[in-house]
Amino acid sequence: MSTPTELLTQLRHIVGASNVLTEGDLSAWELDWRGRERGRALAVVRPASTTEVAAVVKACAAARVAMVPQGGNTGMVVGSTPDASGTQVVLSLTRMNKVRQLDAGNLTITVDAGCVLQNLQDECEKAGFLFPLSLASEGSCTIGGNLGTNAGGTQVVRYGNTRELCLGLEVVTAQGEIWDGLLGLRKDNTGYDLRHLFIGSEGTLGVITGATMKVYPLPKAQLTAFAAVPSMEAAVQLLGLAHEHLSAGLTGFEVMGQFALSLVVKHFPQQRVPFWQESPWCVVLENSDNESETHARAQFERLLEAAMEAGCVTDAVVAESMAQAKALWHIRESIPLAQAQEGLNIKHDISINVSRIPAFVAETNALLMEKFPGARLVTYGHLGDGNLHYNVQAPEGEDQQRFLAEEEPPMNAMVYEVVDRYRGSISAEHGIGSLKVDKLPDHKSPVALGLMRSIKHALDPHNLMNPGRMIRG
Numbered sequence: 001m002s003t004p005t006e007l008l009t010q011l012r013h014i015v016g017a018s019n020v021l022t023e024g025d026l027s028a029w030e031l032d033w034r035g036r037e038r039g040r041a042l043a044v045v046r047p048a049s050t051t052e053v054a055a056v057v058k059a060c061a062a063a064r065v066a067m068v069p070q071g072g073n074t075g076m077v078v079g080s081t082p083d084a085s086g087t088q089v090v091l092s093l094t095r096m097n098k099v100r101q102l103d104a105g106n107l108t109i110t111v112d113a114g115c116v117l118q119n120l121q122d123e124c125e126k127a128g129f130l131f132p133l134s135l136a137s138e139g140s141c142t143i144g145g146n147l148g149t150n151a152g153g154t155q156v157v158r159y160g161n162t163r164e165l166c167l168g169l170e171v172v173t174a175q176g177e178i179w180d181g182l183l184g185l186r187k188d189n190t191g192y193d194l195r196h197l198f199i200g201s202e203g204t205l206g207v208i209t210g211a212t213m214k215v216y217p218l219p220k221a222q223l224t225a226f227a228a229v230p231s232m233e234a235a236v237q238l239l240g241l242a243h244e245h246l247s248a249g250l251t252g253f254e255v256m257g258q259f260a261l262s263l264v265v266k267h268f269p270q271q272r273v274p275f276w277q278e279s280p281w282c283v284v285l286e287n288s289d290n291e292s293e294t295h296a297r298a299q300f301e302r303l304l305e306a307a308m309e310a311g312c313v314t315d316a317v318v319a320e321s322m323a324q325a326k327a328l329w330h331i332r333e334s335i336p337l338a339q340a341q342e343g344l345n346i347k348h349d350i351s352i353n354v355s356r357i358p359a360f361v362a363e364t365n366a367l368l369m370e371k372f373p374g375a376r377l378v379t380y381g382h383l384g385d386g387n388l389h390y391n392v393q394a395p396e397g398e399d400q401q402r403f404l405a406e407e408e409p410p411m412n413a414m415v416y417e418v419v420d421r422y423r424g425s426i427s428a429e430h431g432i433g434s435l436k437v438d439k440l441p442d443h444k445s446p447v448a449l450g451l452m453r454s455i456k457h458a459l460d461p462h463n464l465m466n467p468g469r470m471i472r473g
Contacts, residue, residue, distance in 0.1 A: 002063040004042060004087075011045050011089075014055045019046040019095070029070060029090045032078045033137075034340075036435075039082035041068075044090045050170060050178060050209040053091070057207060058176030060089055066464045067091050069203035071114060071145030074137040076347065079202050079433025079469050080145065091207060093144055099123050100210065108167055108184045110212045113144025120213075129215040132159040132251070136333045144208045150200035152429035154332070157384030158251040158288070159216075161429070163199045170210035171198050174460040184212045197455065202431050203466040205459045221293035222251075223300055224286050224325035227307070227316040228279035232358040234312035235283055235383055239354065241310065242285055245303040249296070252286035253384030254332050260380045263338035263393075264331055273331050275315055283383070284332050335380050339391065344400040345378065346408050348390040348415050351428035357388065364418045368392065371414065372407060387428040390415065416443060432470045440471065 002010065012020045021029075021044040029044045031037075042065065047053045060067050066088045070080045082088040096114035102123065103109070109131065111120055117138040124131040135141060135153040145151075146162045147169070159165060168182040171194075181195055198205055229235045235255050242250050261276035275282055289296035300318055307313035319325035339345050352360050361379065368375055374395030381388040392411060394403035416426050416439065426443050427436060441449060452471050456463075 002059070004063075004065070007059060007063045007065060008043055010059045011043065011056060014059065015045060015047050015052050019048070020044075021046070029073065029092060030081055032081045033074050034076060034078075037078050037081065039084050039088075040086040041082040041090045042087050044092055046092045046095050048095045050096075050172065053093070053096075053172045053207055053209050054176045054178050056089075056091060057172050057174070061174065061176055061462070061464060064462060064464065065089055066467050067207075068466050069093065069144075069148065069207045071142030071148070072116065072137065072140040074141040074145065075149060075433060076349065076430040077427070077433030077435040079149070079431055079435075079466070083434075083468065093142065093207075093209070096209065097142075102127055102129075102215075103184065104129075106184055107215050108212050109215050110168075110182055110184070110210065111143055112210055113142060113147070113208045115143050117141050117143060117146060124215050125218065128218055130218050131165075131213065131215050133162055133165060136336055143211055143213070147199050147208050147211055148201065148203050149431040150429070152382060152385070152387060154252050154254060154329075154382065155286075156382060156387070157253050158248065163196065165214050166195065166199060166211055167214060168212035169195045169198055169208055172207040172209055174206055174462070174465050178209075179206075182210055182212045197459075200431070202433065202470045204456060204470050205465060207465075217290070219288040219290055221289045221291075221296040222286060222325065223289070223293070223296045224252075224284065224319045224328050225300055225304065225316055226274050226319075226328045226331075227283045227285070227304070228275035228314045229281045229283055229312055230279065230314055232281060232361050235281055236354060236358060237310065237312040238283060238285075238307050239383060241303060241307050241312070245306065246287050246299055249287045249289055249299065250285065250384070251288040252284065253382070254284045255380060255383040255388075256282050256284070256332060256335065257377065257379040258282075259376055259393075260335045260338075260378045261331070263342055263378065264334045267338040267341040268334050271327070271331055271334065274317055279314060284328055286329075332380070335378070336389075339378055339393065342393055344394065344404045346392040346404065346411055347430075348392075348412070348426075349387070349428050349430040350390055350415070350419050350424055350426060351385075351387045352419065352422050352424040354383065354386045356422050357383065357386065360418060360422050360424070361388075361390075364390070364415060367414055367418070368411065372411060374398070375407075375411075412439070419443075434469055437468060437470060437472060
């Protein structure tokens with residue numbers, strides 16, 4: 001078995017000395033995106049190909065050194081940074097950033113795992129196609145990270161999570177073998193679907209190095225509306241009307257609470273936020289149409305007319321240009337940034353059946369206000385698919401570090417207990433990471449946990465792939 005010094009020599013031989021980082025400021029790889037935890041790596045290794053990844057994994061496996069696969073390091077649950085031991089190798093895939101093939105006839109694109117999501121979107125658009133995965137961090141997150149966490153985003157209501165967009169994977173196993181599953185097939189019933197084991201596994205089973213993803217023809221028109229709604233019940237009613245009037249054209253449906261929007265106004269005063277002062281909730285919704293802008297606008301007008309007659313919309317504006325549409329979406333995308341500007345906060349990435357969300361919000365709001373007076377609720381998210389970011393900002397003037405340290409555990413327990421009663425999930429799209437790994441056993445059945453451990457032990461028997469994340473080894 002190699003010593004750490006011998007391993008580093010091997011790794012420098014595989015990827016080049018300049019791509020094995022051991023000194024200087026490594027915070028870009030060691031500090032998680034939210035700034036909650038700083039780890040310490042034995043080294044940051046930056047391979048440029050799948051072959052190099054396989055060689056690195058083989059060397060680390062032989063030395064029994066744990067590896068932490070990392071894409072853009074934009075995760076929310078401390079799942080892609082090393083622990084504090086100084087013994088783990090961070091396997092950064094950002095040099096693997098190429099588009100390998102765009103197959104127009106098959107409506108697929110094959111890319112390296114380190115390809116930045118926005119670059120993938122742009123490549124598709126230049127060729128006349130749409131890649132619909134859209135996230136606030138799309139300028140820095142990578143498709144490998146999106147797959148590793150099964151990212152959601154704003155268009156799940158129409159296109160599904162990242163899992164639904166993937167037709168094939170290339171993976172380096174925990175033993176350093178390469179599995180080429182980049183078939184791009186929509187039908188393949190020749191055994192267990194290995195692709196779905198690795199998607200959402202947070203790098204705990206192997207290293208995703210490439211992916212074949214679905215693309216779609218660009219819609220002829222995309223229109224965005226911003227609507228004021230009097231209650232969460234009204235927002236759910238509007239969602240039902242949107243499904244009825246727009247059908248598959250409904251590609252986005254986001255809800256935003258009044259306090260969440262007030263933070264955007266406070267920290268980004270250059271943005272114009274409609275209706276937020278008069279309405280407790282607002283919704284941004286998108287209609288993608290394959291016929292024409294005239295047809296799309298007529299659909300929107302009929303929808304909003306029906307919604308106003310039903311009393312579930314009190315006011316609305318439809319973007320008249322692409323710039324206006326981007327500005328309306330930018331309001332929604334600015335909420336997490338405004339939260340960060342406001343200070344430390346407690347995040348809950350939860351999912352509930354859409355029909356039960358109004359009752360969940362009312363009940364949980366009341367419980368939190370009783371137990372934590374002054375706490376400020378930042379509620380927003382993907383109502384179209386039942387995913388809420390049910391976050392809590394410290395009371396005005398409160399010591400934020402103290403609030404986080406003392407109140408986060410009981411607050412999480414209270415919120416997750418209600419989520420369980422509503423048969424929801426404590427992690428809709430952010431994953432488990434190390435932040436929730438010890439909470440998972442309280443919210444997952446023993447049978448499910450046993451199956452997960454069996455899979456982990458079968459594919460990574462020495463617990464070298466991102467240990468301590470998602471599930472304890």
